[in-house]
Structures are given as C-alpha cells and as structure tokens.
Amino acid sequence: xxxxxxxxxxxxxxxxxxxxxxxxxxxxxxxxxxxxxxxxxxxxxxxxxxxxxxxxxxxxxxxxxxxxxxxxxxxxxxxxxxxxxxxxxxxxxxxxxxxxxxxxxxxxxxxxxxxxxxxxxxxxxxxxxxxxxxxxxxxxxxxxxxxxxxxxxxxxxxxxxxxxxxxxxxxxxxxxxxxxxxxxxxxxxxxxxxxxxxxxxxxxxxxxxxxxxxxxxxxxxxxxxxxxxxxxxxxxxxxxxxxxx
Amino acid sequence: xxxxxxxxxxxxxxxxxxxxxxxxxxxxxxxxxxxxxxxxxxxxxxxxxxxxxxxxxxxxxxxxxxxxxxxxxxxxxxxxxxxxxxxxxxxxxxxxxxxxxxxxxxxxxxxxxxxxxxxxxxxxxxxxxxxxxxxxxxxxxxxxxxxxxxxxxxxxxxxxxxxxxxxxxxxxxxxxxxxxxxxxxxxxxxxxxxxxxxxxxxxxxxxxxxxxxxxxxxxxxxxxxxxxxxxxxxxxxxxxxxxxx
Numbered sequence: 001x002x003x004x005x006x007x008x009x010x011x012x013x014x015x016x017x018x019x020x021x022x023x024x025x026x027x028x029x030x031x032x033x034x035x036x037x038x039x040x041x042x043x044x045x046x047x048x049x050x051x052x053x054x055x056x057x058x059x060x061x062x063x064x065x066x067x068x069x070x071x072x073x074x075x076x077x078x079x080x081x082x083x084x085x086x087x088x089x090x091x092x093x094x095x096x097x098x099x100x101x102x103x104x105x106x107x108x109x110x111x112x113x114x115x116x117x118x119x120x121x122x123x124x125x126x127x128x129x130x131x132x133x134x135x136x137x138x139x140x141x142x143x144x145x146x147x148x149x150x151x152x153x154x155x156x157x158x159x160x161x162x163x164x165x166x167x168x169x170x171x172x173x174x175x176x177x178x179x180x181x182x183x184x185x186x187x188x189x190x191x192x193x194x195x196x197x198x199x200x201x202x203x204x205x206x207x208x209x210x211x212x213x214x215x216x217x218x219x220x221x222x223x224x225x226x227x228x229x230x231x232x233x234x235x236x237x238x239x240x241x242x243x244x245x
Numbered sequence: 246x247x248x249x250x251x252x253x254x255x256x257x258x259x260x261x262x263x264x265x266x267x268x269x270x271x272x273x274x275x276x277x278x279x280x281x282x283x284x285x286x287x288x289x290x291x292x293x294x295x296x297x298x299x300x301x302x303x304x305x306x307x308x309x310x311x312x313x314x315x316x317x318x319x320x321x322x323x324x325x326x327x328x329x330x331x332x333x334x335x336x337x338x339x340x341x342x343x344x345x346x347x348x349x350x351x352x353x354x355x356x357x358x359x360x361x362x363x364x365x366x367x368x369x370x371x372x373x374x375x376x377x378x379x380x381x382x383x384x385x386x387x388x389x390x391x392x393x394x395x396x397x398x399x400x401x402x403x404x405x406x407x408x409x410x411x412x413x414x415x416x417x418x419x420x421x422x423x424x425x426x427x428x429x430x431x432x433x434x435x436x437x438x439x440x441x442x443x444x445x446x447x448x449x450x451x452x453x454x455x456x457x458x459x460x461x462x463x464x465x466x467x468x469x470x471x472x473x474x475x476x477x478x479x480x481x482x483x484x485x486x487x488x489x490x
Contacts, residue, residue, distance in 0.1 A: 052399060052400070052403070056343070056403060056404070056405075057340075057343040057346065057347065057400055057403075057412065058399070058400065059346065060346075060350040060353075060393075060396050069339075070339050070342065072342045072346060073346040073349075073350075074345070074346050074349040074350070076321075076349060077342060077345045077346050077349055080342075080345070081342060094314075094315050095302075097315065097317045097322060097325075097326060098301070098302040100319075100322045100325070101302065101304065101305075101317060101318040101319050101322050102302065104318075104319040104321065104322055104352075105305040105318075105319070107349075107352075108305075108356070111353070111356055115360065115364075119360075119364050119365060119377065119381070120364060120377060120380045120381050120384060121380070121381065121384035121388070122384075122388075123384065123388050124384070129380075132364065132365060132377045132380070135365045135366070135374075135377070136364070136365050136366065139365060139366035139367075139368065139369070143366070143367075143368050148305075151305050154297060154303070155297070155302055155303065158297070158301060158302075159301065160301075167302065
C-alpha cells in the first residue's frame with residue numbers, strides 16, 4: 001500500500017522535506033491533494049482528516065503522513081518514522097537521536113524563515129506587515145542565517161564518517177533537508193547568499209552532492225517538483241533581501 | 246548515574262518541560278547550571294559542551310540532556326527518549342508517534358509564545374520591539390490561543406481512555422507539558438485567560454489533575470521550581486495582555 005502524503009496543494013512548503021525523502025528512496029507514495037478530487041484524494045480529503053472526526057489524534061496542521069491506519073504529523077516526526085524504513089536514517093540508535101535533534105533545529109530555522117515575511121500574524125497578508133517583515137529580515141540575514149548555517153557547517157565538518165553527510169556514514173533525511181534549506185535560501189535571498197559557497201564550503205558540497213543523486217535529479221526536473229513561489233515558506237521579496245553580514 | 250539536564254540558569258523556559266517529566270517520575274537528575282560551578286557543573290560546563298569541541302553532534306541550543314555518553318537536544322527529542330524510561334509514554338508504538346506529534350505542536354506553540362515579546366529579533370531587547378510585540382500579541386490572543394487550545398481540547402475530549410490524559414490510558418509527558426502551557430498562559434496573559442476554564446473544561450481538568458499529583462505538587466512548592474519571570478518564555482507584560490476574543 002502506498003504512503004499517503006497530505007499537504008497544501010501548490011507549494012513546496014514543509015511537505016517538501018518529506019517529498020525529498022520519499023523521492024530519494026523511490027518509495028511508492030501518493031501526494032494526496034495533488035490528485036484529482038474524489039476517491040479519497042484532493043484537498044477535501046485532507047480537510048476531512050484535519051477536522052478529526054475519524055481520527056483519535058487528528059493532526060494540528062499539514063503535513064501529515066498516512067501509512068495504513070497510522071497517521072503521523074509534523075515533518076520531524078514523519079521523517080523519524082520513515083527514515084529507517086527508507087534507509088535514510090543511521091543504524092545506531094544514538095545517532096538517530098542526533099538526526100532527530102538536527103532535524104528539529106531545521107524545524108526551528110524553517111519557522112524563522114516563515115516569520116521573515118509573517119512576523120506579526122499568519123492570518124494577515126504579507127502586505128499588511130511589510131515594515132515589520134523588513135526589520136525581521138535584516139536580523140535574519142545579519143544574525144540568524146550565520147548562526148544556523150555556521151552551526152550546520154561545524155557539525156558537518158566534524159562528522160568523521162563522510163564529507164557530505166551530517167550524521168552517520170551514509171545519506172540521511174537530514175542531508176536532504178539541508179539541501180532543501182540551501183535551495184530555499186538561494187531562491188528567497190539571492191543577495192544575502194552571494195558569499196554562501198565561500199563561507200560554507202561543506203554545506204555547499206553537501207548541497208551539490210544531493211542535487212546530483214539520480215533519484216533527486218530526476219525528481220527536481222519532473223513536474224512533481226513544484227517551483228518555489230510566493231505562497232510557500234521560502235518567498236522571494238526583493239525588498240526583504242540585502243547583502244550578507 | 247543521574248541524568249544531566251543542561252539549560253539556562255534562572256528561568257523555567259523550555260527546560261521546564263523536561264524538569265516536569267523528571268520530577269513526576271522521581272528520577273535522579275542534576276540540573277547542571279544550577280549547581281555550583283566546578284566539578285563539571287555550572288553554566289561554564291554547559292557552554293563548554295555547546296561549543297562542541299568534545300561532541301560529534303553538539304546541540305544548537307539548550308536544553309539538552311546527557312545520559313552517560315549520549316547527548317540529546319530539543320525538548321521533544323529529550324521527551325521522546327525519556328518518556329518510555331520514565332513510564333511517561335504510551336506502550337503502543339503508534340501512540341508514541343501521536344505523543345511526539347502532540348509534543349511538536351506544543352513546541353510550535355511555545356515558539357509563538359516567545360515571539361509575542363520578540364517578534365522582530367531575538368538579539369534585540371523587548372523594549373526595542375514593543376510596538377510589533379503589541380500587534381503580534383493581539384493576533385496571538387485573538388487567533389492563536391483559541392486555535393491551539395481548541396485543538397488540544399478537542400483531542401483531549403476524544404481520548405476514550407482517560408478524561409485527563411491526552412494520549413493513551415495513563416499519564417504521559419504530553420499531559421505534563423499541557424499543564425505547563427496552561428500555567429504559563431495564566432501567568433503571562435491573565436486577562437486573556439479569564440474565560441479559559443469555561444471555554445476549555447477538559448484542559449482545565451487536566452491542569453488541575455496534574456497539579457494535584459504528589460510529586461508535581463511537591464516539586465512546585467520546592468525551591469527547584471523557578472518562578473515565572475520576565476527573562477523566560479512566558480512573560481507578563483500587562484501592555485501585551487487584553488480581554489479574550
């Protein structure tokens with residue numbers, strides 16, 4: 001039975017971290033809201049599950065994954081579950097907690113990326129909070145990108161097992177998520193990222209290595225990969241971008 | 246060997262979710278930064294581990310837990326690890342993913358609580374972002390508290406196993422974290438919380454049931470329980486509070 005991924009149609013968003021893992025592993029899955037409505041698919045199918053009448057522990061928000069009767073919500077939780085099944089998690093149990101810790105740091109970073117364009121309220125339009133968004137983006141580019149990327153660079157360089165893997169001796173879902181973060185930052189903040197390759201050579205090498213993987217390369221050039229756009233988490237608003245610190 | 250909890254001295258903050266689990270279980274633990282400096286304790290011991298020279302996967306930030314050689318970062322990850330050991334997680338594996346999903350929703354909520362007083366930049370003082378903080382707090386009280394609390398109330402009422410447990414048929418770390426959220430909201434936003442007990446009877450009952458547990462009651466009245474204050478995550482700034490929606 002294929003995995004069922006539930007996420008907002010039309011954006012990469014948080015769902016993309018799960019898609020990358022499923023695609024790399026060549027897993028059989030249905031991207032439910034992107035299928036024609038009816039027959040348990042489409043956005044109405046997701047909204048029905050979210051309402052929770054059928055589920056004991058309904059998700060708070062997408063993305064969530066359905067594997068048979070099991071429904072798992074939150075990106076890090078989904079990847080914790082899928083990682084071992086897809087061969088994208090370390091064998092060692094201690095390293096699995098390290099992988100989950102790294103993924104949760106990515107979760108926090110993604111939340112900060114979102115808040116660069118929505119610092120005041122998720123229920124208001126970007127246009128209604130532009131001034132605060134500019135102030136938050138300045139801080140994000142000046143302080144937060146270097147803090148998070150510097151951290152990932154250090155941990156990556158410290159991994160004795162592999163140059164382009166952040167945990168363990170093989171590819172993990174965390175590597176795929178780091179690829180996505182670099183990809184997203186380059187889309188959203190091209191000016192801020194001009195020195196990225198020089199400043200973070202290990203992350204740059206990881207990003208390039210993931211991009212070249214055959215299943216990932218095939219996915220990225222397929223219609224299944226939605227383009228970045230200004231409804232997602234990584235949004236390109238030139239007025240929020242600036243030269244790096 | 247006792248568990249070692251590492252967190253910023255002087256605040257409940259994110260560390261408190263871990264403390265509540267350790268205290269409820271009567272676990273042997275050291276709150277490292279609150280011990281006298283030296284002998285592997287005090288804030289310098291935490292900063293040394295954070296710098297990461299000794300660790301393969303240094304944490305990005307506190308809290309983190311050390312259990313022998315294993316270092317685990319992020320609240321949800323620590324509780325995922327400790328839950329089964331402390332008897333505070335469901336036996337069923339599927340329910341453990343449900344517990345982790347709920348805890349990650351709590352993580353997101355806590356991040357939003359933090360951003361009510363720091364909507365623009367964590368590296369600026371509250372006083373330097375008061376106007377944006379007021380706007381964010383209005384949205385938080387009007388939309389986000391009802392959205393999150395309404396969700397937890399629904400899931401809690403749906404659990405067939407126990408009236409005051411949100412997952413499974415016994416106390417879990419998620420129940421303890423929900424207690425802490427209600428406690429924190431009542432401290433930070435007393436006006437916004439005036440109708441809470443009427444609006445969310447199931448959460449109110451859970452909160453009361455946790456408070457009455459003997460180990461929790463003993464902990465709350467001990468000097469180990471740090472008071473809420475304006476350096477933590479739940480801060481009481483009267484100017485950010487208002488009547489509920």
